[in-house]
Amino acid sequence: MSELTFENVSVRYGTGRRALTAVEGVDLTVPAGSVVGLVGESGSGKSSLARAAVGLHPVSAGRILLDGRPLRRDGRVDGRRPLQMVFQDPYSSLDPRMTIGASIAEALPREVARGSAARRDEVARLLALVDLGAERAASYPGQLSGGQRQRVALARALAGRPEVVIADEITSALDVSIQGTVLNLVRDLQRRLRLSMLFISHDLAVVRYVADHVAVMYLGRIVEFGPAEQVLGEPRHPYTRELLAAAGRTAGAGLPAAVADAEPADPHHPPPGCRFHPRCPVGPLVHADRTVCREREPAPTGDRHRTACHFAPGGAM
Amino acid sequence: MTWRARWLGVLRTPVGASAAALLGAVLLLAVLAPVLWGARAEAMDTAQILRPASGAHWAGTDGLGRDIFARVLVATGTSVRLALAATALAVAAGLVLGTAPLLLGVRLGRLVTAVVHIAVAFPGILLALSFAVVFGAGARGAVLAIGFAGAPSFARLTQTLTAAVANRDFVAAARIAGVGRVRVLLRHVLPNVGEPLVVNATIGAGGALLAFAGLSFLGLGVQPPGYDWGRLLGEGLNGIYLNPAAALIPGAAVVVAGLAFNMFGEAVAKGLGVPTGGTFRSLGRRAEPAPAAVAPAPSDVLLNVEELRVSFPGKDGPVTPVRGVSLTVRRGETVGIVGESGSGKSLTALAIAQLIEQPGRVGARRLDFLGADLLTAGPRTLRRLLGTSLAMVFQDPATSFNPTRRIGTQLAEVAREHLGAGRRAAHERAVDRLQAVHIPAARRRARQFPHEFSGGMRQRAMIGMGLMGSPQLIIADEPTTALDVTVQQRVLRLLAELRAAEGVAILLISHDIGVIEQVCDRVLVMYAGRIVEDLPAAELRSAARHPYTRALLAAVPDLATDRDRPLPVIPGRPADPAAPPPGCAFAPRCPLADDHCLTEDPALVSDDAGRRVACWHADRYSPPSAFALHTNTHGAYLCAEQSEAVVTAGPEHEA
Numbered sequence: 001m002s003e004l005t006f007e008n009v010s011v012r013y014g015t016g017r018r019a020l021t022a023v024e025g026v027d028l029t030v031p032a033g034s035v036v037g038l039v040g041e042s043g044s045g046k047s048s049l050a051r052a053a054v055g056l057h058p059v060s061a062g063r064i065l066l067d068g069r070p071l072r073r074d075g076r077v078d079g080r081r082p083l084q085m086v087f088q089d090p091y092s093s094l095d096p097r098m099t100i101g102a103s104i105a106e107a108l109p110r111e112v113a114r115g116s117a118a119r120r121d122e123v124a125r126l127l128a129l130v131d132l133g134a135e136r137a138a139s140y141p142g143q144l145s146g147g148q149r150q151r152v153a154l155a156r157a158l159a160g161r162p163e164v165v166i167a168d169e170i171t172s173a174l175d176v177s178i179q180g181t182v183l184n185l186v187r188d189l190q191r192r193l194r195l196s197m198l199f200i201s202h203d204l205a206v207v208r209y210v211a212d213h214v215a216v217m218y219l220g221r222i223v224e225f226g227p228a229e230q231v232l233g234e235p236r237h238p239y240t241r242e243l244l245a246a247a248g249r250t251a252g253a254g255l256p257a258a259v260a261d262a263e264p265a266d267p268h269h270p271p272p273g274c275r276f277h278p279r280c281p282v283g284p285l286v287h288a289d290r291t292v293c294r295e296r297e298p299a300p301t302g303d304r305h306r307t308a309c310h311f312a313p314g315g316a317m
Numbered sequence: 318m319t320w321r322a323r324w325l326g327v328l329r330t331p332v333g334a335s336a337a338a339l340l341g342a343v344l345l346l347a348v349l350a351p352v353l354w355g356a357r358a359e360a361m362d363t364a365q366i367l368r369p370a371s372g373a374h375w376a377g378t379d380g381l382g383r384d385i386f387a388r389v390l391v392a393t394g395t396s397v398r399l400a401l402a403a404t405a406l407a408v409a410a411g412l413v414l415g416t417a418p419l420l421l422g423v424r425l426g427r428l429v430t431a432v433v434h435i436a437v438a439f440p441g442i443l444l445a446l447s448f449a450v451v452f453g454a455g456a457r458g459a460v461l462a463i464g465f466a467g468a469p470s471f472a473r474l475t476q477t478l479t480a481a482v483a484n485r486d487f488v489a490a491a492r493i494a495g496v497g498r499v500r501v502l503l504r505h506v507l508p509n510v511g512e513p514l515v516v517n518a519t520i521g522a523g524g525a526l527l528a529f530a531g532l533s534f535l536g537l538g539v540q541p542p543g544y545d546w547g548r549l550l551g552e553g554l555n556g557i558y559l560n561p562a563a564a565l566i567p568g569a570a571v572v573v574a575g576l577a578f579n580m581f582g583e584a585v586a587k588g589l590g591v592p593t594g595g596t597f598r599s600l601g602r603r604a605e606p607a608p609a610a611v612a613p614a615p616s617d618v619l620l621n622v623e624e625l626r627v628s629f630p631g632k633d634g635p636v637t638p639v640r641g642v643s644l645t646v647r648r649g650e651t652v653g654i655v656g657e658s659g660s661g662k663s664l665t666a667l668a669i670a671q672l673i674e675q676p677g678r679v680g681a682r683r684l685d686f687l688g689a690d691l692l693t694a695g696p697r698t699l700r701r702l703l704g705t706s707l708a709m710v711f712q713d714p715a716t717s718f719n720p721t722r723r724i725g726t727q728l729a730e731v732a733r734e735h736l737g738a739g740r741r742a743a744h745e746r747a748v749d750r751l752q753a754v755h756i757p758a759a760r761r762r763a764r765q766f767p768h769e770f771s772g773g774m775r776q777r778a779m780i781g782m783g784l785m786g787s788p789q790l791i792i793a794d795e796p797t798t799a800l801d802v803t804v805q806q807r808v809l810r811l812l813a814e815l816r817a818a819e820g821v822a823i824l825l826i827s828h829d830i831g832v833i834e835q836v837c838d839r840v841l842v843m844y845a846g847r848i849v850e851d852l853p854a855a856e857l858r859s860a861a862r863h864p865y866t867r868a869l870l871a872a873v874p875d876l877a878t879d880r881d882r883p884l885p886v887i888p889g890r891p892a893d894p895a896a897p898p899p900g901c902a903f904a905p906r907c908p909l910a911d912d913h914c915l916t917e918d919p920a921l922v923s924d925d926a927g928r929r930v931a932c933w934h935a936d937r938y939s940p941p942s943a944f945a946l947h948t949n950t951h952g953a954y955l956c957a958e959q960s961e962a963v964v965t966a967g968p969e970h971e972a
Contacts, residue, residue, distance in 0.1 A: 041801035041802070041803065041804075042772075042801055051489075054493045055492075055493070056489055056492065056493065076495075081493065081494070081495050083493075084493060084494075085489075085490070085493055087486040087489070087490065088486075089486060092485045092486045092487065093485075093486035093487050093489075093490055094487055094490075095487045095491075095504075095505050095508075095509070096509070097505075097508040097509055098504075098505075103487075106491065106494060106496060106504075107490075107491075107494035107495075109495070145890045147890070153490070156490065156494070159494070160493075160494055160495070175657040175658055175828065175891060176657065176828065176829075176830070176869060176872055176873050177657055177868070177869065177872055177886070177887035177891065177906075178886075178890070179872070179873075180872045180874075180884035180885060180886035180887075181886045183874070183884055184883045184884055184886065187883075188883075202801065202802060203802075204802075204876065205873075205874045205875045205876055205878065206874055208874070208876060208878070208880070209874045209878055209880055209884065232876070242803055243802060243803065244876070246802040246803050246805065246806050247802060247875075247876055248875075248876055263757065263771060263773075263774065266771075
C-alpha cells in the first residue's frame with residue numbers, strides 16, 4: 001500500500017510552435033489502498049498523466065511522489081518499479097511472438113523468483129490470480145480472446161509486485177459481455193492485494209462502479225476531485241454535469257443553443273482564462289456579465305471535494 | 318506457430334513452389350558445381366582454342382581451350398557466394414543503422430535517420446560504382462561496394478518497421494517492467510519485423526547478383542584468374558559473332574538466378590499477407606437462390622431484406638458470418654442493430670449497401686431497396702440508387718475523408734457526380750449541407766482540410782456528405798464509437814433531428830445497447846450472424862424475451878448499478894463465426910439452455926404485434942402483449958433471477 005502523489009505536474013510534447021501541453025499543473029493524490037477514477041474526454045491529458053507516472057514520458061515540470069519519495073525519470077524508486085500499467089488494447093499490449101508465460105516472466109523482478117522452476121511457479125500463481133489455468137502459460141496471445149488477454153496483461157502488471165497499478169481504459173476495447181468479467185476481477189484483486197489504483201476511463205458508469213474517488217480532467221487540468229459519491233451525486237463543475245448528463249443519455253436537453261453548438265477546444269490552443277468557458281452553460285456564453293471566466297483561471301476550492309470553477313455552487317464567489 | 322504455417326502456405330502456391338524449387342536448384346548448383354566440374358573448368362586444351370558450341374563443348378571453349386559451359390556452372394558458386402556476402406553486409410549495416418534511432422535516443426537517432434535518408438536519395442548503382450573505385454577492383458572491394466550501396470535502403474526499411482513496432486503497447490509494457498533497450502530490441506522488436514526483412518533480403522540478393530555481374534563485367538569485380546558470371550559474360554562478348562553461346566549462356570545464368578531470388582521473395586511477400594486491393598462491387602448479382610415469387614412488400618417499406626447471407630472463403634471451407642438475416646426498414650423509421658464484435662452486424666450493413674469486397678459473397682432471397690432489387694439491378698441503377706438515396710456513415714471519421722482535399726470539394730463532388738450539378742451549385746449545396754449538420758461558419762469550414770476538423774465535426778461532415786443527395790436511408794455503422802461522450806450525444810441528436818426534419822430512415826449499428834435504446838424505434842439484436850430478437854426499443858428493458866438480450870442489458874453498468882455486488886457477466890466467449898455451434902449459437906453461454914437448445918437452432922418467430930424472437934424458452938418470459946402491468950413485474954423478477962444464475966456461472970468458463 002502506497003500513496004501516489006502528483007505535485008504540480010506538467011507534461012509537454014514537442015517544441016516550439018508545435019508544442020502541446022497535454023497536462024498542466026496537475027495536483028492529484030491516489031490515497032493508499034484506494035481507487036481514484038480519472039475521467040475526461042480524449043485530449044484531456046489523462047493518458048499523458050499515466051504515461052508520465054510510469055516513466056514512459058518525462059514530466060516537464062513538477063514531481064511525482066510515492067509515499068513522499070520522488071520517482072526517478074524512468075519510474076524507479078530505490079531501484080524498483082513500484083508502478084505498473086495495464087493498457088487499453090489487449091491486442092497490442094502483448095508481444096504476439098512470445099508465449100504469455102514468457103511475457104509474464106519477463107516482468108518478474110529478479111529477487112522475486114530465482115531459477116526457472118521458481119519463475120514457472122510464480123507465473124502459474126499469477127495466472128491463477130487472474131482466473132487462468134497454469135497450462136495457459138504455453139499459449140500465444142493469438143490463441144486467447146480479448147478478455148483473456150486483458151487478464152494476462154493484468155497478471156503481467158502484478159508480476160512486478162507493484163504498489164500502484166495504473167489502468168488506462170482497460171475495458172474500452174472489450175465486448176460488453178466480457179467487460180463485466182474484467183471489472184469484477186480488477187475490483188476483487190484491488191481489494192485482496194490492497195493495491196492503490198489510478199483507473200482511467202471515459203465511461204462514468206464504469207468509473208462509478210470501480211472508484212472510491214473521482215477526478216475529472218479537462219484540457220490538461222483537473223477541474224473536479226472528490227469522493228466518488230459526491231462528485232457523481234452532487235457534481236459542482238459544469239463539465240462534470242455535462243459528462244453525467246451524457247452518461248445518463250439526457251445530454252443536450254434544455255441546453256442553450258450557443259452551448260450545444262460549441263466545439264470542443266483545441267488542445268494546441270487552449271483558451272485563456274477558464275479552459276471550459278467557450279462551451280460552459282454557466283459561463284460568459286450564457287451570462288454575459290461573467291467576464292472573469294475569460295480572464296482568470298479558477299483555482300481549485302473546497303476541501304475533500306475540490307472544484308475549479310468561478311461559479312461552482314458552494315465554491316468561491 | 319501460425320507463422321510457420323503461413324510460410325508453409327507460401328510453398329503450396331504454384332508460384333511459391335516453383336520459385337522455391339528454382340532457388341533450391343541454384344543454391345544446390347552453387348555448392349555442387351565446383352566439386353563436380355571444377356577440374357574440367359580449369360582443364361586447358363591448346364588443341365581446342367576458341368571453338369564454337371559443339372556436342373563436346375556445349376558453349377564452346379575460351380582462349381585457353383577451357384570448356385565455357387563447365388566454367389559457367391562452376392561460376393555459380395562464386396557468383397552466388399559473393400552476392401549473398403554482399404547482401405549479408407547490406408542487411409547487417411542496414412540493421413545497425415536502422416535500429417540506431419531506437420537505441421541512441423531521440424537526438425542522435427534523428428541524426429542517423431537524416432543521414433540514411435540522404436543516402437537513400439542516391440541511386441544504388443552510382444553508390445556501388447563509387448564505392449568500387451574507393452575499395453579498389455577485386456572481389457572483396459566489390460562485395461564491400463555492393464553491400465554498402467544496399468545498406469541505406471535496408472536501414473530505411475528497418476527504421477520504418479521498428480518505429481511502428483516500438484510504438485506498440487507491448488514495448489511500452491516491457492519498458493515499464495524494466496527491460497533494457499537492447500533486450501527490448503532483440504526480444505520484442507526484431508522478431509516482429511523479421512518477416513518483411515527476410516523477404517526484402519531475398520529480393521535484395523537477386524539485385525546484388527545482378528549488380529555483381531555488372532561490376533565484374535566492367536572489370537571492377539572478380540579479377541583473373543578468378544571468374545564469375547559477369548566476367549564470363551564480358552569475355553564471351555568479345556567473340557559474340559564467332560560464338561554467341563559464350564556470352565548468352567552466362568547471361569542466361571544471371572537472369573535465371575536473379576529471377577529465382579526475386580520470385581521467391583515476391584511469393585513469400587504475397588503469401589505472408591500483404592493485402593491486395595480488391596474490386597469494390599460485390600458478387601451479389603450472382604446470388605444463390607433466384608428471386609422467386611415472394612409476396613410484394615407493403616409500400617411504406619423502404620428496405621426489405623430476406624435471408625441475407627455473407628460468406629468468405631476460409632482455410633477449411635467458406636466462413637459465413639451472416640447466416641440468414643431478415644429485416645425491414647420502413648420510411649422514416651429508426652432501426653438499431655446491436656451485437657458484439659463478430660456478430661455480423663457491420664457485415665449486414667455493408668452487404669445492404671453493396672460494399673462487400675471480393676472474395677466475400679453476398680446472397681439473399683430478397684434485397685429490395687426503394688422497390689428495386691439490388692441483387693439483379695444493373696450497375697447504372699445501383700450507382701444511381703446507392704449514390705443518391707442511400708448514405709453510409711462509418712465508425713472512424715479520421716479515415717473516411719481524403720486528407721489531401723478540402724471538405725467542401727469532397728462534398729461537392731457527390732453532387733457533381735450523382736446529380737450532375739455545376740461547380741458553383743455543387744459548392745453552394747455543400748455549404749448548405751454543412752450548415753444542416755451544424756458546422757459553425759460553414760462557408761469558411763468548407764475550405765478547410767479534414768485535419769482541421771475535430772472528430773465530432775468530421776463525423777457530422779460525413780453525415781452532411783450523405784445528405785448531398787436526398788437520402789431515404791442512412792446506414793450508420795458505429796458512428797459514435799470513436800467519439801467522446803459529449804460529442805457522441807451531438808451526433809445522435811443530429812441523426813434524430815434529420816429524421817424528424819427530412820423523414821430519413823436510419824439503420825444504426827452499434828455495440829452499445831444504450832445508444833440504440835436512446836435513438837431507435839426498433840431494436841434488432843444479433844448474435845453469431847443471426848437476428849435473435851426484434852422488438853420496440855421502448856420495450857427493451859421491460860419485455861425482452863431472449864436471454865442474450867437480457868444478459869446484455871444486465872452486463873452494462875449504468876449510473877444506478879449497485880456498487881457492492883459483482884457485475885452480472887455473460888460466461889464464455891462470443892461464438893466463433895467460423896464454427897457456429899449446431900444448435901442455438903447462444904446455448905453454450907445461456908443459463909436456460911437444455912439438450913434441445915444444444916442440438917436444434919430455434920427459428921425467428923413473430924408474434925401478433927410483429928415482435929420476433931429466436932429462443933426455445935422465449936415463453937419463460939411471459940408474452941408482453943397481454944397484461945402489460947403484470948408482465949412488467951413478472952419480467953423484472955425473471956430478469957433478476959437470471960442475473961443470479963449468470964453471476965454464479967463465473968468467469969472461469971471463458972478460461
